[in-house]
Amino acid sequence: MTAQGFKFIFFTGKGGVGKTTLACATAVAMADKGKKVLLISTDPASNLQDVLGTPVSDQVTQHQDLNLLFTVNIDPQTAAEDYRKRVIDPLAAIATADEISKIREGLSGACTTEIASFDEFSRFITGEGLSEIFDTVIFDTAPTGHTIRLLELPAAWDDFLGNNPNGASCIGPSSALKSSRERYEKVVSSLRDPLQTTFFLITRPDAASLKEAGKTSRDLIDLGMANQSLLINGIFQARDQTDTTALKMEKIAERELLEMPGILKNLAAEHYPLLPYNVLGLENLRSVFDTDLQSKIVAAEFLKLTEAGHLLPDLKALVDELEKNSDSGLIMTMGKGGVGKTIVAASIATMLAHRGHTVLLTTTDPAAHIRDFMDQLTAIPEKLTIERIDPKIETKDYIDKIAAQKGKHLDEEGKKLLREDLQSPCTEEVAVFHAFSKAIQSARRRFVVMDTAPTGHTLLLLDTTGSYHKEIMKNMAVSPSKITKPYMMLQDGVFAKILLVALPETTPMREAEALQKDLQRAGIVPYAWVINECLSAVNDLKDPLLRKRASAEVPIIDHIAAHLSKRTFEIPYIAEEKLLPAILSRYDDAVIQAI
The missing domain is CATH 3.40.50.300 (P-loop containing nucleotide triphosphate hydrolases)
Structure with missing residues (x-):
């Protein structure tokens, strides 16, 4: 090096x-x-x-x-x-x-x-x-x-x-x-x-x-x-x-x-x-x-190879639970970058639509990976609608509004500093949550699946009535009731199901745990954890390195299931370039019957 x-x-x-x-x-x-x-x-x-x-x-x-x-x-x-x-x-x-x-x-x-x-x-x-x-x-x-x-x-x-x-x-x-x-x-x-x-x-x-x-x-x-x-x-x-x-x-x-x-x-x-x-x-x-x-x-x-052994419910079992006695509600996938939030959201939305439910799939993914996954399908289910909220546009509009008001009495350097400070992750989350609010309201009459949700900190910012937060609401031209109500809806565990997506590795597990604590501080309890890309859930692994990696996942998955989540689901590592069809062919009854 x-x-x-x-x-x-x-x-x-x-x-x-x-x-x-x-x-x-x-x-x-x-x-x-x-x-x-x-x-x-x-x-x-x-x-x-x-x-x-x-x-x-x-x-x-x-x-x-x-x-x-x-x-x-x-x-x-x-x-x-x-x-x-x-x-x-x-x-x-x-x-x-x-x-x-x-x-x-x-x-x-x-x-x-x-x-x-x-x-x-x-x-x-x-x-x-x-x-x-x-x-x-x-x-x-x-x-x-x-x-x-x-x-x-x-x-x-x-x-x-x-x-x-x-x-x-x-x-x-x-x-x-x-x-x-x-x-x-x-x-x-x-x-x-x-x-x-x-x-x-x-x-x-x-x-x-x-x-x-x-x-x-x-x-x-x-x-x-x-x-x-x-x-x-x-x-x-x-x-x-x-x-x-x-x-x-x-x-x-x-x-x-x-x-x-x-x-x-x-x-x-x-x-x-x-x-x-x-x-x-x-x-x-x-x-x-x-x-x-x-x-x-x-x-x-x-020379010390051991077999990986555990059994957790799969994605089909999760969708069974999500639609149980309901044909509407809010489903949010949350987690750090690269853990698979988007593919989990796309899979759940498609499976629900195939089961006859009306579904909105919405995302703030700046790279539009949601469209990349959906384009892998030969056809989009009739009852599935896909929307994309552009974080850059939403944030720019919000920053322009605040800069126009707050910058009135600042010199050029002050205006520059104000705009730079408004480039923070918190600002983007606040602006995007405003755009999400309309979709949240519609989850009373259909399933709304959201890829990438605001953090607990952002939600608490929106719910408080301090001077800074009043300014957020005022500059977004939204009444406090229209902001607070979606936040309160997220606290309703029957209506809103927050899914934490993680990988079976130590660092992603710790990051998801920190995110869970952040949400709990805001009065929001995640519904379930989804552990993605599990080698330990792949049958017939022969490669010694992969078998060793699979066995190393077991204590991490066991810790999540025992200490961090009341409901834990897993998705096996799927070595396919067209990932969404591969997942649906495993877990979606409508697709399986058509094969």
Whole structure:
């Protein structure tokens, strides 16, 4: 790996692609070569301690078996809570408990967490966090482009964030930040210096991960951070040529890599194989870059093959439950990117329509994957209607309305800052939820299946009556009753069925669990979990690597079913390019009878 010679190394990518594994392996390799390394994680689901096999805390700590490796874990939730406290404490004497509660919720979104985390680890870049005594500082999880843009905006920064109480800001006043604008300017300058800093974009050989990496690459380049490399993790090669699933998986991955975003094709790329073992501990981490050691461990793992055994209800059983004693209602698929929300929504909507129900399938998928899946069918069921809400259009309209009102008395820099702040994920969710509201209302008379739902934080923002949230309602020209009513409808577990979609892997499971807690804070209890792409649910696996991966899924699935969900359903890994017809041919009675 071309990591030598850089002071700061960032690993970034969507959840579950292997950022932590490759960051830790790099840190160990550099420490083995005599470099003094500090490894910092800002991953909310961080498992640095498990991967490195050493205690890791919020203080810089030396590895117990590798003297030149040091770690520190910045917990984003702890950082965000400390940040909220610094905002709220000065208001204790002048605000009511209800007002403080609303301010706290306003600061509970993704933007606040990102800013607070960046605030914490910025000191490790400027040298105030002792980075000057290390040869290299490695970051597991880089800041988003949105966060960096917010922090680099110049004039009126303090004035706008600190003195504009009616501003639609989800990051709070700048007075709550530990760092100054000057420090952030120094941080951004260091990130742009190709002699000091490099970014590794981590992806798997699948469309969702590659798309995310392409977007990240473009965002970084736009910010002047073009020193990038692509690390493609989890490349699968079939070991048993008689295993049809293995051969199809290999072929699909090859096609996905050929069709990767063009911006990624210009980057130097390194490939890392899918391994049959968990990369935990120093020896396994060293095997990532040591192919001889890797082969030795793989051979030993294949001698310990065990059969995967569990049985969960399938997609047909889920649809049976959803339509039981009802011909209407709201069904929402939620989850992190790349877990299969869209295919689950498309499958459920099509199956319900084939059963004679009137169904609306609506999505905010910016890449219109829903249409890609539906186009795989020879015909769309007559009772199925498909709509697409364009997040960019909805968000632009909303931002234009707020900017016109809020920007009246701001100078050009203030207007620029206001618009940048309104580019947050929270803003998009609020704008999109407005468009969703009409569809939610119609679920009294038909089934409405929604691909991608608002988070619990967004719903709480819409339900509260604080000044910021009144502005949202006013600028969207929607009465409070029309916003609150859909929110209350989502709290009705009989009417609204929230489906959390996850993969049978540790990181996606933890991310879905965090999303579930977010919803529960808003009084919304998910109806069920759908675990997608389960190798452990595939019959007749012969390939030893796939069999090993399947057995590793079992404890994760068992944990979900036992501790996280009252209802758990699974979909097997289906190695087909036309995925929707393949799923329907398994589970849709109307399709099965027609075959």
